[in-house]
Amino acid sequence: MARPRKQRLDPSIFHLPADKMREGYYSDKYFVRARDLLRRARHRPRVTMQVFGKSHAYLGGIDEAIAILKLCAESWDELVVHALYDGEEIQPWETVLLIEGPYDAFAVLETLYLGVLARRTRVGTNTRLVVQAAKPKEVMFFPARHDHWLVQTGDGYAAHIAGAIGVSTDAQASWWGSEGVRALGDQLYGVRLDTSETLVDRSVIPQMGTFRPTGVNPQLVWNVRRALDAEGFTHVKIVVSGGFTVEKIRNFEEQAVPVDVYGVGSSLFQGRFDFTADVVMLEGKPRAKVGRSYRPNPRLERVE
Structure with a gap:
């Protein structure tokens, strides 16, 4: 694998309340319920989650979002994550973060990583x-x-x-x-x-x-x-x-x-720089909302 273009911040620097985040304490309740339903059914669908903004902006919070995934997902080893870097210029609808893995492993983290991306990007x-x-x-x-x-x-x-x-x-x-x-x-x-x-x-x-x-x-x-x-x-x-x-x-x-x-x-x-996360692939097959299909971004880099 090619050497990363830049150094990312170490996850430990963020001092995250990982246990609380992992259990869903800071997450919208419907994500917690979705995860719990999947677990009770012992169903672990593998999805591709695509994260994008709707404004021209300069990206912030991406290392913090990655730290949330690394420290708070059920198992980082189950995930394949690609991302841009903090400070990079982004265009409307450009994919800034791509997460692949069992949905139940990171479902409750959506509220958190979207929030930090919105705040720091603003x-x-x-x-x-x-x-x-x-x-x-x-x-x-x-x-x-x-x-x-x-x-x-x-x-x-x-x-x-x-x-x-x-x-x-x-x-x-x-x-x-x-x-x-x-x-x-x-x-x-x-x-x-x-x-x-x-x-x-x-x-x-x-x-x-x-x-x-x-x-x-x-x-x-x-x-x-x-x-x-x-x-x-x-x-x-x-x-x-x-x-x-x-x-x-x-x-x-x-x-x-x-x-x-x-x-x-x-x-x-001032202003709004909201981000959205969509499931665009299910078990390797296209499964997206109308108009929100998978958009590959060659600028993304694999996160180790």
Whole structure:
């Protein structure tokens, strides 16, 4: 077998509650009942499960999904799994994960692996879009306070894969062995502008009239840059945050606003990037919903 193109994360890094997942505690109940019915009947049909999204996106959560299958399926050795890699660009309806094996061995895991794919792909795709809008400027991942703390580890990794240069918490950086960026170091090397969207900085009041003056706006950044330069602090960088989206970053870049780094938060949680899993083969024969037949994807790689 050809050598894998990339290294995948080790399943142990995810700290999964494997026993609870395997029993179906976090799964939609109908999957649990389907598995139990098959077991009582001692019927183990071998299926091919095809997983795909419906949007153009940048894939996230695939290593986490694989870990769920490895650690929580009845027996990994019974499964044959092919998958793409985290961070890869995907097209609508493209197969990102293919699972072959006895259905009862992994039936209850569908809720789980679809959920992590949806969550991490949303964060990763939104991060990639702001990184592209800001390029060559750098982007920091700052949404920790806008969601439950338990999502930090996977969200941070999704943002890292998507191109964010830093995350704000140690948990977000834990999957690749790093730590959160420090807003305050041993010496001042940057200024962060984070004016509320409901306030007007006093420095822009004399110039009001032709632009929206609230929050972090281009005029405010220019005022700070000129003030720093006038005092000899040309080496001090400017980091902006607070309400930044792809559109706002593009607007700043089109105006050549002297920003050095963008900090982006809650906008990275917006949108929907749902995934679907369909049985497309039963005992090696086509058995799919109308319009959802087996779609081979040469980009998939066998997971060992």
